[in-house]
Amino acid sequence: MSTAVVSTSAAPGRPFLFDNESETDGHCHPERSGKCVKRISRGVEGSLGPLTDPRWASITPASRLEIRPAPEMVPSGIPALDALMGGLPRGCLTEICGPASSGRTSVMLAALGSATRRDEYCAVIDASNSLDPHSADAAGIDLDRLLWVRCGENSPRRDPSTSLGRTPLLANPARSGAPSFICLSQGTVDFEGGKKPKTLRSSESPLEQVLRATDLLLESGGFGLIILDLADIPPQSARRIPLTTWFRFRRAIEHKPTILLAIEQLPIAGSCSSLLLQLGVHSSQSAVLSSNQFFKDPQDWRPSHAHLFTELKIDAELIRSRLDRKPARSITFATKTAWAG
């Protein structure tokens, strides 16, 4: 067993030397370990030349490499999450994954709100153009400090969301020429013709747009928090992102005060992420809804307009943390709707 430690995150172009002074681990006999080191050293000498070669002078032994300082942790905007993982690490990639309605976007907005309160500039690279500005405003985000990159397949000229009154939802179909709707049977509706509305083909997929925009923003620098919102990208598509891309992203933010946060359904960055947080709907809330308790309980049989969606209970589990070796833990926190008060 080799006694030298090879870090994959070492700066490129900085060669390692497997020197004789490296410490041995507990499972290897010291004599045997020394022989291993000598054998490796002979092998290296054979390939690079004798130790008297002046090229060796420029090589730093691995044992003398500086210890990487612990990254600065900043608040995520949710105290419960900060207690779980210590905050968001600067200069690192953090993954937050979970299914729909698991609170990923709420955590994202809380982090953005916290960052803009620190007078930092933030960027959201939105793969599915799904950010709701009103939710962002309710989360306390300074919208002047937020750069929103709206990726997606729709052409900006066809996208009605930027101007008022042009959405197919709001425009009168009779006026706009949209397909009209008919009632099929007892409240079931469908649209006539069954054809999807035609959208413009884009030159690139949203995922490619996200990756290229991220590359450009990381190269530009100066942002405190950059978020890759891949939450609506199917996992089978998101997994096509090469691991080298994640390595590149991680190298780009290393030793910089930028936090790179990826929101997704399943973890896709592998060992490149320093923190991996798994979110899900809280089990009790899920159980209550699954048992249909609201309708079975005669005491709580109320009309639907007497209900109010006020909060979402979230289970958060710290799956992986490269920053400390704490065991996997989980917590529960709640997010409140803007109208809950």
Place this chain on the structure above:
Amino acid sequence: MFACIYVPNFSVAAVLRAEPELQARPVAIFEGKPPLEQIVAVNEQTREYGISPGMTKAQAELCPDLALRPRSPLQESAAHAALLDGAQSFSPVVEDMAPDTLVLDLVGLESLFGSLTKISHAIFDRAKELGLKANVATAVNPDAALLAARGLAVVRGEAESRKVLVIPPGKEAERLGPLPIEVLVDDHVEGDQKEESASLLETLNQWGIRNLRALAALPEVALSERLGQQGLHLQKLARGTYTRTLVPVEPPLIFEEAIELEQPIVLLEPLAFLLNRLLEQICARLASRALATQELRLTLELSHLTGVGDEFENPGIPSESDESLNTGNPEGTPSLSRRILAGQGGDFDFLSNPNIETTMRENEAPQRSRRPTQFSRKLSLPLPILDAKVFLKLLQLDLNAHPPGAPIVKIHLSAEPARPRSAQGGLFLPPAPEPEKLELTLARIAGIVGEQRVGAVELLDTHHPEGFRMRRFVAEVARKTPQKKTPGTAEAQAAVTALRRFRPPLRANVTLQNGRPVRLMCPTKKDVQGDVLWKAGPWRFSGDWWERDAWSRDEWDLAVRNGETIAFYRLVHDLLGGGWFVEGAYD
């Protein structure tokens, strides 16, 4: 003390400023209507070939290495403006005597720039930075400085160090003496004055007066008897004793550069090359006035040749919507080198982006060709910037997205001057993106995702669910949030449940029971379907009923079970259109 800046051979100098690669080549400037074009100015190298002003263009064309250029008033006016900017950067009192001649008042400048020799060399260097080789002479009065500067041009083949002359007070007659009497005549006078000057010079020649020393030595009374007051005036000039008050000009802050092309440009690459040159000249002028710019206007005069226009409507030429153009290019723009300027085949894009404006003017004369002859782009920047490379990249990206549509025969570039921003940031403020880098990054991202799809959000004063608009993202270093919230209170609040919007909203098939949704299914998104476990609503919203695009709808908050998972959605019933839509998911 006064300094005079004189640019010899101004027509040639203006052309060399626009085309610096011609510096080492013989250059001749011609003027006139074909076929009667005549050479009006040549440089030193051309004289060695025996070509001189007055020859016809046909004669000059016999020299194969000669670069023949038409006289360009545009380039001359730009060179004159640049010369004025350079002079104004030293002294506020500048007299504009001629396009090639300026006189500066240097009183009080020693404490700023050093000795008179240093000032003269600094003026010479500044003119050189602006692309003009000038003679600089300093004397105790304006006309002595003027004669000395003109006299330096007469002495040919001198080193650059000899292009700067400082005449100490009292030594005017001595230093001006060797100069020929031709320097007394202004080249720019026309008509009767020119004839009068020529006859005066002829008279002096007949007297055997060849230089200013001989003229200065003539007896005043005898000279007055023969040549009158004009003779005395010339003698005072030759002695360097004539004094007058300087007439200062205040040049307007107009920064324009233009170039006319003999052959129309078809590709973007050579256009970028020329734009780079113009931008560098404008930036040098702005820098000499300690200014930056926040707005660039590019006006391209297009060729309206019918045949050429038809050529560019060839369907074989890839258009902007061609998917293959955008693939594999790292900058999110179509391939630069092969990008045809007329790629749209006349289908011009009138932007809705307020930061970039496009203006097309149609050709008025020939009705058969409806192709516009001018193409204008305006590049507005959030902050004053003075970086020619950044401007060039932004213009390249902009022209890639909005090609002019026809070959270009003239390029006109103007900059709106602005005070440079203060770069001082706070010591304890978090870092912000550099404005120049950010502008380039945003332009590149706009090339990837489309304009209007990148920027900051501005909420509108409306209850409309999509009541927002995109605006330009500006990162100011020293900007702080005006109302700083108390630390801790905001963090202690519970996180807000966010809505993830589906854009456009998903059409849904909804099964109703007693008017309430009990099952949901989206044909376009299979994940969004299932039995409704819990619901809240309906919440009725409406607005803009006074507009054509009125809206009215009922909103439901639903918990939907799809297999093992439970998700929360916002379901909307469009009361005007009658459809059901899933607007977003609570996440």
